[in-house]
Amino acid sequence: MVYYELKVVSNVAMKLILCLLALLFVHKASAQERFRETHAAMGTIFTLDVYANDESAATQLAEDAFDVIDRVDDELSNYKPASELSRISRDAGSAAVTTDPETFAFLKRSVYWSRESHGAFDITVGPLLRAWGFFFHSGRVPTQTELLALRKDLGWQNIVLDDASRIVRFRNGKPMDLDPGSIGKGFAVDLAVERLRADGATAALLSAGGSTVYAIGAPPGEDGWPVLVPDPFHPGEVASRVLLKDTSLSTGACTEKFFIRDGHRYCHIFDPQRMRPVEGMLQTTVIDPSATDSDALSTVAFVLSPDQSRGFFSRLPKTRLVLFAQSSSGPRCLAVHWLDSPCGGTLPASRKQETTHGVNH
Amino acid sequence: MDRRDFLQKLSASAATIGALSVLSADGQQARPVDVETERQTAMTQEKTPMRLGIIGPGSRGKELVRSFLRVPGVRIAAAADVYPVRFAQLDQVCGYDVARHADYRALLDRKDLDAVIVSTPLGLHAEHVLASLSAGRHVYGEKAEAYTVDQCKQIVAAVAEHKRIFQIGHQYRYSPWIRAAIARVQRGEIGDVTLIQGYWHRNNDWRRPVPDPSLERLINWRLYNQWSRGLFAELGSHHIDLANWVFDAAPEAALGSGSIVRYHDGRETDDNAQAILTYPGGRHFAFTSTTDNAKMGDQIWFYGSKGSLNLTLEDATFFYEPKKIERPAPNGKGTVTSASYNPRNEMPYRGAGTAVTVTPEDPTTAATRAFIYCVRHNVTPIADVHVGYRSALGVIQACESRKTHTQVTIPA
Numbered sequence: 001m002v003y004y005e006l007k008v009v010s011n012v013a014m015k016l017i018l019c020l021l022a023l024l025f026v027h028k029a030s031a032q033e034r035f036r037e038t039h040a041a042m043g044t045i046f047t048l049d050v051y052a053n054d055e056s057a058a059t060q061l062a063e064d065a066f067d068v069i070d071r072v073d074d075e076l077s078n079y080k081p082a083s084e085l086s087r088i089s090r091d092a093g094s095a096a097v098t099t100d101p102e103t104f105a106f107l108k109r110s111v112y113w114s115r116e117s118h119g120a121f122d123i124t125v126g127p128l129l130r131a132w133g134f135f136f137h138s139g140r141v142p143t144q145t146e147l148l149a150l151r152k153d154l155g156w157q158n159i160v161l162d163d164a165s166r167i168v169r170f171r172n173g174k175p176m177d178l179d180p181g182s183i184g185k186g187f188a189v190d191l192a193v194e195r196l197r198a199d200g201a202t203a204a205l206l207s208a209g210g211s212t213v214y215a216i217g218a219p220p221g222e223d224g225w226p227v228l229v230p231d232p233f234h235p236g237e238v239a240s241r242v243l244l245k246d247t248s249l250s251t252g253a254c255t256e257k258f259f260i261r262d263g264h265r266y267c268h269i270f271d272p273q274r275m276r277p278v279e280g281m282l283q284t285t286v287i288d289p290s291a292t293d294s295d296a297l298s299t300v301a302f303v304l305s306p307d308q309s310r311g312f313f314s315r316l317p318k319t320r321l322v323l324f325a326q327s328s329s330g331p332r333c334l335a336v337h338w339l340d341s342p343c344g345g346t347l348p349a350s351r352k353q354e355t356t357h358g359v360n361h
Numbered sequence: 362m363d364r365r366d367f368l369q370k371l372s373a374s375a376a377t378i379g380a381l382s383v384l385s386a387d388g389q390q391a392r393p394v395d396v397e398t399e400r401q402t403a404m405t406q407e408k409t410p411m412r413l414g415i416i417g418p419g420s421r422g423k424e425l426v427r428s429f430l431r432v433p434g435v436r437i438a439a440a441a442d443v444y445p446v447r448f449a450q451l452d453q454v455c456g457y458d459v460a461r462h463a464d465y466r467a468l469l470d471r472k473d474l475d476a477v478i479v480s481t482p483l484g485l486h487a488e489h490v491l492a493s494l495s496a497g498r499h500v501y502g503e504k505a506e507a508y509t510v511d512q513c514k515q516i517v518a519a520v521a522e523h524k525r526i527f528q529i530g531h532q533y534r535y536s537p538w539i540r541a542a543i544a545r546v547q548r549g550e551i552g553d554v555t556l557i558q559g560y561w562h563r564n565n566d567w568r569r570p571v572p573d574p575s576l577e578r579l580i581n582w583r584l585y586n587q588w589s590r591g592l593f594a595e596l597g598s599h600h601i602d603l604a605n606w607v608f609d610a611a612p613e614a615a616l617g618s619g620s621i622v623r624y625h626d627g628r629e630t631d632d633n634a635q636a637i638l639t640y641p642g643g644r645h646f647a648f649t650s651t652t653d654n655a656k657m658g659d660q661i662w663f664y665g666s667k668g669s670l671n672l673t674l675e676d677a678t679f680f681y682e683p684k685k686i687e688r689p690a691p692n693g694k695g696t697v698t699s700a701s702y703n704p705r706n707e708m709p710y711r712g713a714g715t716a717v718t719v720t721p722e723d724p725t726t727a728a729t730r731a732f733i734y735c736v737r738h739n740v741t742p743i744a745d746v747h748v749g750y751r752s753a754l755g756v757i758q759a760c761e762s763r764k765t766h767t768q769v770t771i772p773a
Contacts, residue, residue, distance in 0.1 A: 060570045071424075074723070082675070082721040084431070090720070095404060098433040101456035165408075166430070199570045 037062035041073045042185050044209030051203040061201050065192040072188040075103060076180045078126060089178045093170040104166045106187050113296040114156035120303035121296050122272040126177025127153045134268045141261055147275045186212045186250060186295025211251055214291045215244035232282040232324045233331055240342035248291035252298040253283040269302050278302055280327045287320040306334045395544055398743050401731035402535055411733055412438040414474040416465045416489045417481035418451040421503060425478055426454050428729040435733060438473055441465035444579055465489060469496040476736050479503060484588035487512035494519040499526040499736050505594045505756045506749035513753045520746045526735050528742035529749030531602045532728035537719045542670055542677035546607055552666030554607055557646040559600035560657035566624045567652055584628035591630030592650040594756045600661050601755035604646035607663055611751040612638035614770050617763030623653045636759035677717035
């Protein structure tokens with residue numbers, strides 16, 4: 001009996017203590033303020049929104065995260081001739097190049113998505129970007145002869161990776177121009193997120209110029225970080241509002257990098273097979289736990305046709321996709337594994353059934 | 362001519378290197394030191410296993426490891442640190458588990474290490490470097506060489522006594538664009554250099570996040586005098602080394618100043634520091650570092666009678682003084698009349714300047730590859746123990762001057 005009462009008292013006390021601890025935790029979390037810091041790197045502006053106890057703590061978190069991003073920029077930039085990726089581009093055609101585990105992991109993931117997408121994603125497209133004038137944003141239309149001459153300088157199949165010794169070689173025996181543009185920012189975001197978590201950040205949103213974002217936890221009292229996916233068919237309107245929590249989202253679009261010649265708009269995202277800028281795709285958005293993967297996959301979806309994307313993304317259960325395309329047959333929206341109906345308000349009723357196809361709630 | 366062409370010439374001319382028949386990166390006759398640097402930094406396919414230990418795999422230590430792992434045959438076999446968190450971080454950089462030692466002496470007791478990286482706080486450099494040399498290990502030691510002049514002398518003596526290789530972490534000695542630019546300066550391209558001005562300005566508090574207040578001095582050691590000589594050592598030592606290189610001398614006197622003007626957070630080392638080092642012949646190097654404005658960034662200017670050189674972490678650019686008197690050949694066309702005012706006379710440095718064009722490479726990647734070359738072939742590094750000694754002299758005596766508020770003479 002005594003034991004029972006003690007046990008009851010003990011249970012009550014324990015519950016009270018737990019309640020107090022929970023209150024303290026909520027108080028501590030809600031006492032945190034939201035801070036924002038921006039940083040120029042990788043040809044864009046990174047923005048970190050983070051909840052922290054004070055400005056000093058937020059500043060240290062931001063500095064740590066941006067240090068990581070700067071380091072990855074120094075490592076992978078094809079605009080920096082002293083970067084490790086530039087060294088590999090320059091030398092792996094003539095000799096085996098041993099590289100560090102991080103750079104090797106980057107190349108391995110790049111080649112993985114090239115293989116999986118049958119070349120829709122390809123980091124060897126650097127010569128194409130130069131030929132079409134996207135390197136340093138000059139913009140030009142190369143001749144067919146020029147493009148055909150570039151064929152031998154392209155192709156992810158030329159990248160040979162030796163896991164055991166971290167050696168990189170180019171099968172074609174020539175320098176290549178590896179372009180990290182469609183995966184590098186995501187890779188940097190993943191590493192910065194890892195650092196933020198190690199530093200104790202529990203609620204943060206890291207954005208690489210808006211094209212790749214990663215949400216750590218959620219703002220106090222919220223279910224996630226709200227991210228708006230624009231509706232390219234109706235400028236100014238939103239196709240989908242998603243709450244991100246411990247996952248990433250990447251968007252591919254040609255609204256920022258393009259040039260116009262003779263009334264034609266040329267996009268900076270390339271179809272490596274055709275050696276031409278992608279036509280007809282307006283916007284692709286991918287949600288995936290890895291920012292590296294969502295970055296690469298938003299390009300894959302941009303290059304593939306919507307029908308090809310439906311098949312490809314249906315096989316990736318943890319990955320969500322919404323794309324908007326404009327072809328000769330009219331506007332098209334496709335959602336795969338998406339959580340709401342992003343295509344609902346943007347298309348004629350006859351096409352609406354496509355919006356829920358493949359959704360796996 | 363790019364670096365690859367240069368190396369091909371180097372290879373083709375291997376038999377005549379001693380006779381200085383090799384061209385340098387800018388087409389001039391190369392000096393022995395340039396040839397040797399090219400040899401040490403050349404891409405290699407040698408895969409002889411090299412097992413390294415690291416004492417102090419902190420932020421800089423991990424960056425060194427990342428670079429060392431770009432050299433064929435290198436494996437990080439063991440690490441020592443008093444902060445256990447570092448071990449998992451190191452494993453992540455390496456991609457495999459590295460043997461862990463809480464005491465660096467246990468690491469040095471191992472029989473399977475070819476060389477040791479010392480990247481601990483400055484106040485511990487001498488202890489760790491001397492112990493490593495005594496244990497028969499070659500050493501890649503981070504700058505500055507040591508905390509006191511006496512410790513530096515002990516390291517110089519130990520390298521000679523134990524006949525081990527010691528390379529100091531002045532990686533800019535291995536930067537292709539800096540080497541090419543300084544070779545041109547030393548051949549007289551900008552005349553006699555009498556003044557060097559170095560800026561290393563940042564806008565942050567130089568702090569690292571501390572998970573527990575008890576770890577403050579361990580993690581933020583750069584802010585405390587027991588372990589650190591502050592901005593003069595952590596940033597200025599690289600510039601001092603470049604000044605020593607261009608002046609081909611060690612400083613003779615130091616005048617230092619500094620204060621904590623921005624971050625009154627318990628730190629002991631200055632957040633705003635200046636030093637003037639005097640070199641033979643009355644030449645000067647002036648260094649300035651601040652931590653609340655990054656406008657000037659990290660750059661160093663070399664001023665000569667015929668022009669100037671600007672070096673940064675990414676490039677090298679020459680500017681030339683307006684020409685003085687000439688002996689023009691008659692052109693038979695007469696003089697063209699024009700407006701009389703030429704603003705360039707007042708601001709000769711407006712404009713882009715002339716960039717040094719070489720194939721660049723990350724200086725630390727090149728420096729670590731050079732160290733492995735030296736160990737494999739038993740040759741003296743370009744940035745050897747004496748290079749480290751001379752730059753440490755400038756650091757230590759600038760700090761001494763700042764402390765005593767007087768100019769300090771540096772013994773030869």
